[in-house]
Amino acid sequence: MTGVNDFVVKFANVNGSGSASANSFFAKALFRMGLPVSPKNIFPSNIQGLPTWFEVRISEAGHLARREGVDIMVAMNPQTYAQDVEEVVSGGYLIYDSTREREFGRDDINVLGIPIARLCAFAFDDPRHRQLFKNIVYVGALAGLVGIEISVIEQIIFEQFKRKEHLNDANLKALHIGLDYSLEKFKCPLPLRVRQSDAATGKIMISGNDAAGLGCIYAGATVAAWYPITPSTSLAEAFERYLNKYRIDECGRKLGAVVQAEDELAAVGIAIGAGWNGARAFTATSGPGISLMSEFIGLAYFAEIPVVIFNVQRGGPSTGMPTRTQQSDIIACAYASHGDTRHVLLFPSDPKECFEMAAEAFDLAERLQTPVIVMSDLDIGMNTWVVDPLEWDDSRKHDRGKVLDAEALEALKEKWGRYKDSDGDGIPYRTIPGTHPEKGAYFTRGSSHTEYASYTEDGLVNAKNLARLLRKFKTAMSMVPRPTINQRDENSKLGIIYFGGTDHAVREGLDLLERDGYRLNALRLRAFPFSPDVAAFAAAHERVFVIEQNRDGQMRSLLITEAGIQAEKLIPVLNFDGMPLSGAFVAGCIQSTIETNEHVANALRLSVRAV
Amino acid sequence: MTYMQKPKIRHPRLKKNDLGLTRRDYEGVLSTLCAGCGHDSVTAAIIEACFELQLPAHRLAKLSGIGCSSKTTAYFLSQAHGFNSLHGRMPAIATGANLANRDLIYLGVSGDGDTASIGLNQFCHAVRRRLNMVYIVENNGTYGLTKGQFSATNDKNSKSKKGGNNLFEAMDLCALAIQLKAGFVARGFSGDKAQLVPLIKSAMRYRGFALLDIISPCVTFNNHAASTKSYDYIRDHSEAVDKLDFVPAQEEITANYDEGQTVNVTMHDGSSMRLHKLETDYDPRNADEALMHIRKRYAEGEVVTGLLYVDQEEEDLHSLIETTERPLNELSMDELCPGSQPLEELNNTLR
């Protein structure tokens, strides 16, 4: 249990009861009071009736990973009372609807009963409102309990219901019913409370999917094709929303097209067809969609067509846990499709990086003429994160890669070959259909082809082409975003390699470890192929923990085969329960390995000696 | 085997069109299909149609799936970009390509396996979306490239070369396309070039989804006596519902036919399709009648050919989803990227 500006509130609700927006008002209000918050929606694959949770960690120190243990539980779902009550830390608080009073069998926590249903029954006539406004009543009560300035929530409600005055009034009424009740019945504020801060000043709150959809607009993408699947749907929807906002011509027509395809095969096929024809195009999907897209991804790899694919990963395998997070499509994406293929992957760690990497992905796809897969996940994609404001440098040039226009075709001295490596970097020159009446036409195919794009069954010619593709992948190594390195102690022989949305958990974990006397360095991967920095980091450490959210240590395998790091050196730290990682998990796993694994202990001794 | 470039012998007396191009200029690489394959005749008809339409070849894109039929896009218009994609996935490629540049002509060539089985889903949805393209199915009732398995358009109880009996109902792609409200639906026969060329020309000028289901016998696997997709069977059992002329925009309609016997359809670019009805009760503008007619004649063992259905209201995906008139692939990044100022404003709304 912690105190001012540092605690965890969790809401246990029933899916479809209208709790989502009330809970987000709460999180937003804290953010507006200058506090870093990390709301996490833990929802079922269901539209109505099943349990759903919303967890908000408030941390003035800026720790935005999940923290285990709940300080204040708002238990609104009798179905899950037992497990919800258990999660409350000793000394914590349980708020429940005491219209029907009950015992919870824990005397180490504070139970605050609020007769929410009764209060609503008095205040509202419409049965639907009696139900719906229960959510706002508990937000009002919480505001009193933890000391949120009520005007902040009032303003948020006003912004939400600007055009619907009656809803605004009803919400405010419910808010004050809750607030008044808690001020009257409880000693407010609790020791767990908030105070205005500047820790989040200047920041914004946005989800990764929203930011990525916007990034595609900034990247100049004009064709989006997608098939609905959690957790990627909101990415395509964001793109469409921003398209309608920013890209309407004088006649009211759109500078871009969005197609909801019949399935993921068609979705990626449409994006590839558009990419082939010179538009920047993308699709957004999740694991099952990647499986379906694989044949097409192989075609785009071999025929060398730019396409951007957002894989907002969820729990697998198969349908798996559609509403939980994982990083378990690493291998499936790195080598998607049959035959020798490998693909460029980008690993954003938060929504801001989703925006930046979306823009980067289109440049890379066109420069390399190949699929680029942006590996987001449910936690990054669907949860709202507090991040630095999005930035765009107006002098940034979109890099369209090696495309020959009519003039360039005219000026060519030698015979042009679509798959000829004229520059030695493995990247050939392409042409766009319709460019020139006599020059630059070629036949795109997924069958083996010569440098001049004609069909061949000559094994050596095909082998030469495959070798060039590998050369191109090497070139990619120097183009993709480099890893970031958190060098905490140059003498330390222990390191961490990680990627994606576990960034906050790892950073907090490093702090916790340091507090306990262990100093580790960390490298956050941002792309595949791996830059040489990765092997160098591994070489500088005796043992390296590889932290990832999957069962099989997929990134570790990739590091062994693709960065040539010895297997013994890489110690897997795995989590695959579908929940975002906590700093305590990271620190705990590493600490227990240090205490039980003699190699790690040796590495540690080496580090200490070096100091 | 490596492909062979066709020798380009330019005969000084070869007839030229207004672009100064001969039929030869519309050819592609040498066909590697079996001698006598119906698909090669379709290729020849496409070449003829493009020559007569005076098409600048580079303003057309050729798209296909996988199969003997899908290979043929290499055999015509070598000055056009071609995309031989995946089995059954040509409609998706065509959709994306078309979205990127609405100004090119998109000619898709597929097979009955490619369209009616593995690609059925994409085919149906391309129709539903009114994708502006010509979609040719070279329909031989069999999987030619994988050596003669029954396809979904093969007639029930038709026999394979080895004597096997097809147990399942045949799919009629024209009927399906009409149900899905394709704009232009026609059936042809690879052996009837006189009918085929005007059909292809009209389809290319039509804005919207134009299906050409062309019976195109596979001489190697499905041209025996017991096949209903053989040259002999189709010659004996096909019945044209109309005779089509394509009249380019500039030309006057001169021929004189009986009123009531002709249907004149003016297209978006001013050209017209002039249809001489061979069956007096047949009106290609009525979808229900077209469907009934196809079914009735099919029950009698007949295959109806000609322009089966045309929707005079030409409509395409771009108009439905309201994209700009200009090709998306020609928009500059300055037009597409909103820049830093709007982003700052947006940041403010996220606080």
Ligand SMILES: Cc1ncc(C[n+]2csc(CCOP(=O)(O)OP(=O)(O)O)c2C)c(N)n1
């Ligand atoms: C995913 C996939 N499955 C199977 C095949 C093998 N295959 C190639 S062509 C073909 C059938 C082609 O039949 P059709 O489209 O009728 O063309 P035809 O050869 O008869 O002209 C099949 C099954 C393939 N290329 N891809």
Ligand code: SF4
């Ligand atoms: S197998 Fe049949 S379809 Fe294929 S080329 Fe030969 S005749 Fe034509």
Ligand SMILES: [Mg+2]
């Ligand atoms: Mg066939």
